[in-house]
Amino acid sequence: MIPTWQEVVTKIPRLDATDWLAMGLLKRWFVATRAAVFIMTLFSAVIGILLAVPFVRFDGVNALLVALGLILAHATNNLINDWTDSRKGIDKDNYFRTQYGPQPLENGLLTEKQMLGYISVTGAAAIASGVVLIARTDITTLYFMLAGAFFVLFYTWPLKYIGLGEPSVWLVWGPLMVLASAHVVGGHITPDMIWIACIYGIGPTTVLLGKHTDKLEQDREKGVHTLPVLLGERNSRFVTTGLWGLQYLALTAAVIMGILSSWYLLVWLAVPHFITAAKRYSRPRPTSRPDDIPEEVWPLYLVAFAFDYNKVFSGIVFLAIILSLVFR
Secondary structure, three states, X not given: OOOOHHHXXXXXXXXXXXXXXXXXXXXXXXXXXXXXXXXXXXXXXXXXXXXXXXXXXXXXXXXXXHHHHHHHHHHHHHHHHHHHHHHOOOOOOOOHXXXXXXXXXXXXXXXXXXXXXXXXHHHHHHHHHHHHHHHHOOHHHHHHHHHHHHHHHHOOOOHHHEOOHHHHHHHHHHHHHHHHHHHHHHOOOOHHHHHHHHHHOHHHHHHHHHHHHHOHHHHHHHOOEOHHXXXXXXXXXXXXXXXXXXXHHHHHHHHHOOOOOHHHHHHHHHHHHHHHHHHHHOOOOOOOOOOOOOOOOOOOOHHHHHHHHHHHHHHHHHHHHHHHHHOO
């Protein structure tokens, strides 16, 4: 069945070649780039933009450009990830990636030439956004852009293959994206921005940890040494829940020290969702689909709970930022 736009932007739909051909080019791009996960990038950009609101230099045009550029960079990275893993044989033979959603090359939806075309156009659009932002701001923006380009190009290989993929995600979705957004929009980077950026970056990192723990055995067999492969399944689950706990402690400490406003204590409202996710992470990942996990979700399991929890926690952080601005 042809996925609706809502399905395309909120989940990774499963489809066949007939469905793919029946879709328009734009919808195909959204499916190929796994647009459902762009929400994490949008959160990073918007958090940085909101943190820049108090500064006189706030630039709405730059805000739109940085949000668009970061999403395009994320899309480019996803495409490069699928292309690289296909070339290296990682996604072949019904590997985990092809089970939870279409892998454009492995499922025959795109030829390699078409895939490279998607990568080139998307990457060029991301670069164009960055170049315009550099022209409208200063050389610091160039440094942010070069750092981002490094991770777009080298996350899939070699970083993901040597246990550095997860730290890279923390650095990119936290300090890099949040602070870059704040800089190009407001022209300043302050201690509270750095604190929030570092704490927010933990969320996307735990989502990746969940995904890599879900496919730990397959990665080990393929020689992809992600952090969960190096740590083991049990340790990876405990590290993930520990990082969630660290977010609460770090935000609370920042409030006590006067770095952040008391509105950030609202994140404790996410504790029930934390408990739900933590219970799943306290037990070994099941080898077959549990009855309460929909067929369209499996074999995603730990990552599904991490993603849902991260949306709640990030949403409350987003609300706290807005309330802090309104009641300054």
